[in-house]
Amino acid sequence: MPIRIIDAEIEKDIDVFTDLLNRNRKKKVSRARFEWLYLKNPAGLARAWFVVDEKTGQEVAFTCVLPRRIRVNGEDILVWNCGDFSVDKKFRTLGVAMKLRRKAKDSVDEGHIPAFYAHPNDRMKTVHEAVGHHCIGKMKRYVKLLRADTFLRQRLANENLRQMVQPFGNAALWLNDLLIRNNDRGYDGFPVEDQPFSQEYDHFYNRVAEKYSVIGDRSSAYLNWRYYENPLYQTERYELRKKGVLTGYILYTISENMVLFKDMLCLRQAEPEHCLVEKWIAYLREKKVHSISAIFMDTHPLIPVFVSKGFKLRPDHSSVFAYAKKGTPLSDTWLNGSNWYMTVGDRDV
Numbered sequence: 001m002p003i004r005i006i007d008a009e010i011e012k013d014i015d016v017f018t019d020l021l022n023r024n025r026k027k028k029v030s031r032a033r034f035e036w037l038y039l040k041n042p043a044g045l046a047r048a049w050f051v052v053d054e055k056t057g058q059e060v061a062f063t064c065v066l067p068r069r070i071r072v073n074g075e076d077i078l079v080w081n082c083g084d085f086s087v088d089k090k091f092r093t094l095g096v097a098m099k100l101r102r103k104a105k106d107s108v109d110e111g112h113i114p115a116f117y118a119h120p121n122d123r124m125k126t127v128h129e130a131v132g133h134h135c136i137g138k139m140k141r142y143v144k145l146l147r148a149d150t151f152l153r154q155r156l157a158n159e160n161l162r163q164m165v166q167p168f169g170n171a172a173l174w175l176n177d178l179l180i181r182n183n184d185r186g187y188d189g190f191p192v193e194d195q196p197f198s199q200e201y202d203h204f205y206n207r208v209a210e211k212y213s214v215i216g217d218r219s220s221a222y223l224n225w226r227y228y229e230n231p232l233y234q235t236e237r238y239e240l241r242k243k244g245v246l247t248g249y250i251l252y253t254i255s256e257n258m259v260l261f262k263d264m265l266c267l268r269q270a271e272p273e274h275c276l277v278e279k280w281i282a283y284l285r286e287k288k289v290h291s292i293s294a295i296f297m298d299t300h301p302l303i304p305v306f307v308s309k310g311f312k313l314r315p316d317h318s319s320v321f322a323y324a325k326k327g328t329p330l331s332d333t334w335l336n337g338s339n340w341y342m343t344v345g346d347r348d349v
Contacts, residue, residue: 008048025088042221043067061087082118083348097127104192115324131323137337138298142311147290189279192237197223211268213339240276248276261294264346295344
């Protein structure tokens with residue numbers, strides 16, 4: 001099947017992106033999602049490529065990359081976060097997918113952008129490997145039960161027995177959290193409702209980023225776009241302060257009694273890290289949340305903190321790929337997963 005790959009015109013082709021993605025997935029997305037994600041990113045416009053069927057002139061596939069500022073060894077660089085990838089069923093061959101995905105790699109090799117990273121699904125993992133991208137780690141999910149309600153409903157069919165056991169299960173989970181809590185040591189934790197991220201978050205990001213070799217932008221401009229202005233879901237925020245000074249925060253969503261962790265940034269000290277997670281858990285328990293799901297890259301420094309609070313590793317995981325031209329000053333740092341501070345919030349949307 002004769003095809004060619006062309007550059008998309010981001011602002012002009014929003015409706016084409018929307019149609020191509022929606023006709024190849026069950027869960028439909030709105031035009032507003034593309035306008036927000038492709039056009040309003042504070043790091044710049046998205047970049048995208050189409051596969052065109054030369055017989056019909058019809059766009060039959062596309063992929064996009066989203067600009068993202070990443071701080072590497074103290075220096076901010078603009079890279080790409082690989083995003084949407086959609087191919088019509090008739091054209092789903094490894095060759096078509098490889099030609100399309102190779103466009104980002106070619107852009108790095110030609111010096112147009114220094115690097116990119118991606119979170120492909122299992123099907124796309126093969127394509128990334130085939131075109132020469134590097135797997136730098138796994139995204140792993142950790143879950144903590146706060147209430148036994150859902151767990152028991154899935155395992156005990158007898159409702160009377162479930163009603164008898166449930167209070168004891170909830171009490172045991174509460175007692176376990178109580179036993180592992182540390183002294184507050186003057187920290188105050190509280191939710192922040194419907195407020196944009198202020199310049200205080202810029203200062204905080206600059207302070208914390210010094211501790212990490214590779215960390216994605218978490219400035220107020222990025223946080224406001226990614227979370228506060230996000231048209232797809234409402235993001236909750238929980239802050240930790242000491243004498244009024246910001247020392248950490250957690251971003252998350254709540255869906256059907258389950259909390260989905262999005263991101264956390266905290267002073268790189270054991271005391272505030274543990275205190276923030278403990279206070280957040282206690283707050284969610286008061287809201288009668290049933291469970292928390294948190295996804296991190298497998299080398300993330302906060303994983304031991306979450307494990308110490310009762311989070312259990314689940315078997316599902318996905319791969320993280322990255323690319324930088326070998327032999328450049330950036331490549332050794334970029335392609336070493338242990339250098340990264342990456343949460344599920346660093347993925348595409």
